[in-house]
Amino acid sequence: MNAPSRIVRRKLDLRNGCVDLSHGSGGRAMAQLIAEIFHPAFDNRWLRLGNDQAVFDSPPGRLAMTTDGYVISPLFFPGGDIGSLAVHGTVNDIAMSGARPLYLTASFILEEGFPLADLKRIADSMGAAARAANVTIVAGDTKVVERGKADGVFISTAGVGVVPPGLDLSGDNARAGDVVIVSGTMGDHGVAIMSCRENLRFDTDLVSDSAALHGLVDCVVGAAGQSLRTMRDPTRGGLAATLNEIAHQSGVGIRIVESAIPVRPEVAAACELLGLDPLHVANEGKLVAIVAADGAEAMLAAMRAHPQGAQAAIIGKVVEDEHHFVQMTTAFGGDRIVDWLSGEQLPRIC
Amino acid sequence: MKYVDEYRDGSLARAIASTIRAEARPDASYRFMEFCGGHTHAISRYGVEDLLPPNVRMIHGPGCPVCVLPIGRIDDAIRLASMADVTLCTYGDLMRVPASGGKSLLQAKARGADIRMVYSTLDAVRIAEVEPTRKVVFFAIGFETTTPPTAMAILAAERKGLNNFSIFCNHVLTPAAIQNILESPEVRSLGAIRIDGFIGPAHVSTVIGTRPYEFFAEEFRKPVVVAGFEPLDVMQAILMLVRQVNEGRAEVENEYIRAVSAEGNVKAQQIVSTIFELRDSFEWRGLGLVPFSALRLREKYGRFDAEKLFSIETAPAQDNPACECGAILRGVKRPVDCRLFGSVCTPETPMGSCMVSSEGACAAHWTYGRFRQHVSNRERAAQ
Numbered sequence: 001m002n003a004p005s006r007i008v009r010r011k012l013d014l015r016n017g018c019v020d021l022s023h024g025s026g027g028r029a030m031a032q033l034i035a036e037i038f039h040p041a042f043d044n045r046w047l048r049l050g051n052d053q054a055v056f057d058s059p060p061g062r063l064a065m066t067t068d069g070y071v072i073s074p075l076f077f078p079g080g081d082i083g084s085l086a087v088h089g090t091v092n093d094i095a096m097s098g099a100r101p102l103y104l105t106a107s108f109i110l111e112e113g114f115p116l117a118d119l120k121r122i123a124d125s126m127g128a129a130a131r132a133a134n135v136t137i138v139a140g141d142t143k144v145v146e147r148g149k150a151d152g153v154f155i156s157t158a159g160v161g162v163v164p165p166g167l168d169l170s171g172d173n174a175r176a177g178d179v180v181i182v183s184g185t186m187g188d189h190g191v192a193i194m195s196c197r198e199n200l201r202f203d204t205d206l207v208s209d210s211a212a213l214h215g216l217v218d219c220v221v222g223a224a225g226q227s228l229r230t231m232r233d234p235t236r237g238g239l240a241a242t243l244n245e246i247a248h249q250s251g252v253g254i255r256i257v258e259s260a261i262p263v264r265p266e267v268a269a270a271c272e273l274l275g276l277d278p279l280h281v282a283n284e285g286k287l288v289a290i291v292a293a294d295g296a297e298a299m300l301a302a303m304r305a306h307p308q309g310a311q312a313a314i315i316g317k318v319v320e321d322e323h324h325f326v327q328m329t330t331a332f333g334g335d336r337i338v339d340w341l342s343g344e345q346l347p348r349i350c
Numbered sequence: 351m352k353y354v355d356e357y358r359d360g361s362l363a364r365a366i367a368s369t370i371r372a373e374a375r376p377d378a379s380y381r382f383m384e385f386c387g388g389h390t391h392a393i394s395r396y397g398v399e400d401l402l403p404p405n406v407r408m409i410h411g412p413g414c415p416v417c418v419l420p421i422g423r424i425d426d427a428i429r430l431a432s433m434a435d436v437t438l439c440t441y442g443d444l445m446r447v448p449a450s451g452g453k454s455l456l457q458a459k460a461r462g463a464d465i466r467m468v469y470s471t472l473d474a475v476r477i478a479e480v481e482p483t484r485k486v487v488f489f490a491i492g493f494e495t496t497t498p499p500t501a502m503a504i505l506a507a508e509r510k511g512l513n514n515f516s517i518f519c520n521h522v523l524t525p526a527a528i529q530n531i532l533e534s535p536e537v538r539s540l541g542a543i544r545i546d547g548f549i550g551p552a553h554v555s556t557v558i559g560t561r562p563y564e565f566f567a568e569e570f571r572k573p574v575v576v577a578g579f580e581p582l583d584v585m586q587a588i589l590m591l592v593r594q595v596n597e598g599r600a601e602v603e604n605e606y607i608r609a610v611s612a613e614g615n616v617k618a619q620q621i622v623s624t625i626f627e628l629r630d631s632f633e634w635r636g637l638g639l640v641p642f643s644a645l646r647l648r649e650k651y652g653r654f655d656a657e658k659l660f661s662i663e664t665a666p667a668q669d670n671p672a673c674e675c676g677a678i679l680r681g682v683k684r685p686v687d688c689r690l691f692g693s694v695c696t697p698e699t700p701m702g703s704c705m706v707s708s709e710g711a712c713a714a715h716w717t718y719g720r721f722r723q724h725v726s727n728r729e730r731a732a733q
């Protein structure tokens with residue numbers, strides 16, 4: 001993102017203008033787009049320097065690094081937009097390692113014809129989300145593709161963070177006897193998105209739970225200490241996918257109890273209507289933690305004391321199982337497997 | 351949500367379960383078929399079988415519209431969708447059904463066929479309206495529940511004067527299929543499967559009522575209890591069937607009085623009969639040709655009939671020879687009897703249609719119940 005040259009040029013029409021192919025060409029138009037939309041939104045000293053890369057000192061500890069692409073539709077939804085989501089998602093992926101997220105990069109694929117007003121709204125929302133999460137967007141890239149070759153805007157973000165010394169969380173750490181805790185209600189994000197999809201559209205006050213979780217993570221790590229095995233944010237594929245991943249990575253089974261899993265009545269009702277299982281629906285502001293039994297109560301209390309974990313609950317435990325099944329006692333009183341979602345054609349939700 | 355929770359209450363379920371246990375004679379065994387995929391799904395998802403005594407068993411029936419659609423019709427749909435000027439609209443669950451030669455609609459879409467997933471028939475009408483240069487075909491499947499919406503869509507297209515909208519009609523009828531199972535050699539002469547009674551469909555019966563089942567109850571001496579799709583409905587229906595068997599009755603009873611009447615929805619039936627007529631016979635996967643078991647558009651609505659417009663002649667197509675869907679749909683085999691189950695065939699790579707739809711017996715057992723098999727293997731090994 002280079003700084004603009006000093007040629008006299010009319011300002012971008014941020015009200016009625018739209019992205020055209022010149023905005024991705026590497027020329028003045030692109031420089032102007034960056035200068036008038038992205039720089040003000042993300043403002044920091046690395047961007048102001050105008051180099052092709054950001055150079056910074058790293059604090060002691062191991063680095064955590066991740067990347068994620070965002071293709072959500074619709075771009076603006078109750079509780080957030082693609083910009084805030086692109087920050088929260090990547091911040092959370094870093095935070096789940098127990099790391100403190102520090103720096104992000106952002107890459108934009110814009111479709112020709114995309115309204116500049118929307119682009120500005122998205123960039124501003126990204127900037128605000130980054131500031132709130134205490135991370136800095138230090139580098140970026142913009143490409144424009146012809147109309148019809150993308151869907152408005154796609155964003156990729158990458159991030160790095162620093163893991164405090166002594167902490168080693170990993171999906172293969174779960175052991176029989178450990179306890180499974182979720183930080184709050186399941187399925188809010190996915191259902192909020194689906195409620196505003198053109199061909200579904202149903203009325204609900206529900207908003208996405210999209211949020212940066214590093215604060216809650218600090219709290220959890222502080223309270224659980226060495227008894228914490230792993231954390232994960234149950235995004236795409238929902239709680240079901242996350243628990244299955246952990247069961248396979250650790251070579252264990254997981255048993256959960258349906259009536260213990262927090263699900264908002266609106267989410268349950270919408271899932272009923274759409275034929276979905278809330279355990280398959282995405283979250284963007286919740287985490288699942290596996291913790292040794294002796295640390296579970298302390299951790300639950302710490303989570304509940306944090307606003308993002310007020311509805312945290314113990315939902316089950318890790319068991320020995322050579323088949324690595326995630327099994328659930330249904331509220332009805334029977335047993336069933338909780339499987340990965342397979343094949344259902346779900347809309348783009350992240 | 352309150353409304354739904356009432357029908358999933360664990361303590362009520364345990365109460366019904368203990369009544370079933372008390373009333374089922376220990377020296378007898380009870381085998382009931384739930385006709386509908388909706389019931390199959392509920393039984394697996396809520397673990398209903400865990401609450402039943404061992405001498406009460408459920409047999410999964412053929413009432414999953416995706417599962418009974420013969421391969422030849424999917425081949426037809428792929429051929430249709432591959433025509434340059436055709437837009438095929440379909441429900442999502444048909445996308446992955448395996449067709450001949452390892453093809454599927456999903457693959458055809460990836461290769462450029464214009465296939466759109468819709469949530470309702472009216473979505474397809476809307477597409478035809480806004481894209482007048484496309485020939486929009488709706489891939490209509492389903493039992494009596496989905497037929498009235500298809501009829502409404504045709505009426506809407508007629509009202510709007512659309513000449514680029516048509517239906518590829520695969521609507522089938524429940525009573526004809528139940529009769530076919532009861533007349534099959536396995537049930538009638540071979541005695542290979544015993545069915546002591548049926549759980550009758552929920553949603554289908556809201557349309558057709560309970561009267562059409564009276565014939566089986568009388569002719570075949572089998573009790574039928576029409577039940578809702580909630581797990582407590584199923585439990586209650588099982589109890590009612592156990593009682594009928596114990597008392598030597600074979601009647602049609604209605605557990606689902608909150609939605610189903612004897613006559614059904616007469617208005618919906620009228621709309622359907624304005625537009626559709628019976629086919630002499632139609633192929634069902636697993637059951638073969640079943641007489642008077644499906645609908646086609648009446649002559650008068652021929653201009654909305656994709657079969658006529660595109661001269662579709664369904665060619666016979668072979669299922670994967672190792673796939674046991676046919677026998678499973680007739681209740682002769684169980685998913686675990688298929689040697690592809692869970693090895694080659696899973697919901698990610700379905701070899702047969704029973705593994706595609708969440709209402710299919712194989713998919714329901716794989717997704718919710720496959721731990722049972724390991725439990726029983728372990729018990730067997732321990733003995």
Ligand code: SF4
Binds near residue numbers: 672689691695696701
């Ligand atoms: S497991 Fe697969 S191949 Fe076997 S019967 Fe079921 S669908 Fe057919």
